[in-house]
Amino acid sequence: MTISEVSQKYNLTQDTIRYYEKIGLLPKVPRSKNGIRNFDDEACRWIEFIKCMRNAGMEIEILIKYVDLFKQGENTVKERRQLLEEQKSKLLEKQKSINETMDRLNYKIKLYD
Amino acid sequence: MTISEVSQKYNLTQDTIRYYEKIGLLPKVPRSKNGIRNFDDEACRWIEFIKCMRNAGMEIEILIKYVDLFKQGENTVKERRQLLEEQKSKLLEKQKSINETMDRLNYKIKLYD
DNA sequence: TATTGACTTAGAGCAAACTCTAGGTGTTAT
DNA sequence: ATAACACCTAGAGTTTGCTCTAAGTCAATA
Secondary structure, eight states: OOHHHHHHHHTOOHHHHHHHHHTTSSOOOOBOTTSOBOOOHHHHHHHHHHHHHHHTTOOHHHHHHHHHHHHHOGGGHHHHHHHHHHHHHHHHHHHHHHHHHHHHHHHHHHHTO | OOHHHHHHHHTOOHHHHHHHHHTTSSOOOOBOTTSOBOOOHHHHHHHHHHHHHHHTTOOHHHHHHHHHHHHHOGGGHHHHHHHHHHHHHHHHHHHHHHHHHHHHHHHHHHHTO
């Protein structure tokens, strides 16, 4: 797949995708001989994963670290698992914040009726 | 209450509190004769409200608009209500995103076991 | 009385995450 | 063959939301 196809499929700009690769968030997108990116299934799965994590507000720096550990191979499995656990508890915190805000919003909206 | 007390109570820096007032996020903090802020109950409730909304990721610009409508008085009640409804649906979206990411994280963590 | 400390302001600086610009290459359509 | 188009890069610019700096006022304390 070309970058424009991937861009449409995942609703990310081409600039964003190139940026993600440049900073090491996206590992090894294969290229055709003339240097043009040719996204295979693995590259697409990475994009989907990153998009999902970013949608939940996970920091790019953390994701870069995860990708980095992944690149280092099997001996980083434990570290990767821990990273994900940490992010999970951050997400739980975020959920809590949002729930509080939800309650408050619902209360306020009720008052306006 | 002085700004340092409010800062401690709500765990916001003094700079942030002053910034919020400067940009119109925080309405009318009363001042003593020499110009020093003297937070009353209403100012504190605003701070708490803003902090709660910001914790959930609500944009400052939106909150400024809300405060602005509030300042304009009772004839903006309908508009304020609508603004809150809009933010509520944004929060619902965010909850959905986070839930998706949660599922994915849990799945991945399970794989690492 | 002098200095310490809490407050004030305007405005500059900073970090994160893009987003845009300029200039270049390579393939395809007329 | 020349123009159009999709791609490429490096690097500058933008937005959001603070955070810091410099310079000043005022009250209290050594």
